[in-house]
Amino acid sequence: MYETISTTLTDEILIIAINRPDKMNALNQTVMAELALAIDEVYNKKEVKSAVITGTGEKAFVAGADIAEFQQLSAEQGATLAKKGHTIFQRIEECPKPIIAAVNGFALGGGCELAMACHFRIASTNARFGQPEVNLGLIPGYGGTQRLTQLVGKGRAMELMMTGDMISAPDAFAMGLVNHVVEKEALLDKAKEILKKVHAKAPLAIARVIKCAHAALDKDVDGYATEIDEFGACFATKDLQEGAAAFIEKRQPKFTGQ
Template identity: 65%
Template sequence: MYSTILTTLENGIFTITVNRPDKMNALNKDVVAEIGQAMEEVYTNTEIKSAIITGAGEKAFVAGADISEFTSLAKDGGMALARRGAELVFNKIENCPKPVVAAVNGFSLGGGCELAMACHFRVASENAKFGQPEVNLGLIPGYGGTQRLTQLVGKGKSMELMMTADMIGAEEAKTLGLVNHVVPLAELLTKTKEILTKIQTKAPLAIGHIIALVNQAAKCDPAGFDNEIEAFGDCFDSEDKKEGTAAFLEKRKPVFKGK
């Protein structure tokens, strides 16, 4: 079905693996299109409860974009490239009502760092490296990097990282809040699946509201507080709320159905 990515579904967790290890899993138009198709599956397949995005091999998550696709582009082409990526992949990941987590193995640079940042949070292997080196090409991040890196690590550090094109290691990324956990490479997918397995025991509708509202908070949306109040009210109409409160009072584990 796909030529540049691999997908597997196990215990409700859909794993999307960028599979171009000979090219350090670099993003090209085909990879972007296929991740977009895979994300459509995440949205529409009720068997999928959550998703992981990772890279094939041990060296790279996604080591950047395929620069050879840039050489013939002028302004309109560059804008179209960025807009297509945002619509097909990056915004689709960020706004997905199901959890999408990046399992970052190795280099996560340029468009790869932006792909990881579009996910709801990140788990990194000890050999992971992050960076936005676009200024070395006379460019800036074009897949949301200027916005999401600033949301995650703050104005001063994002300015420095993007203007110097410096790479940072996994531990520094964790200190900055760019990643949530750092684990040995051999444990990366196990740790990520462990977290998602826990999340999958919670109420799916509530999880979806949390994703949407935290995204609004990250964008400093002034309507965020009012939207939280409305979403809180919506939860009260759900079967999951009835099940969750009943289970609590009956001292048993809830069984949520996402209704």
């Protein structure tokens, strides 16, 4: 079905793997288009409750964009390319189903930006993160200047983006860029372990958590008002009734997403 990515559905988790190991899984226009289609699957397929984005091979999650595509672009074309990237990564960020980045090697440039668009990140011990665009006379263009600043703070983000330095998985963990660091062979198992725990919760409540957390960082939205509205909306769901009944009856709830 896809040329540059692979998808596998297991335990209601869609594993999306960028599959260009000979190119260190670099993002080109085909990858971006196919990634967008895979994210559509996450949104639209009922059998998919969550997703993991990772890379194929031993070395890279995504080691950046395909620089060969940049050489002949005009300023207008560059802005158009960035807008397309923003649209796809924002769709990942705003997905009502959880999407985890399982970073299995280099996550540089557009690869770091892809990982940051996910709801959170798990890294293997050999993972490396960075925004080295200044080495090419560029800046991050797929949301990296914004998400990195949100995740690690302005001072650290500016240093990383101005120096182009790479950081290790433990350093990324210390900065709050990643949630967990595990051995490479345990990476997908750790992601699945977390997602299976999430699957046991009320899916409408999970979607509302995602929405409210994003509202906290949106200058055009009153996050507190969003929380009030979404909290109230929970009371119109069958899942809340089931959750309350299960709590009172001292049993495990059976949520249906209604």
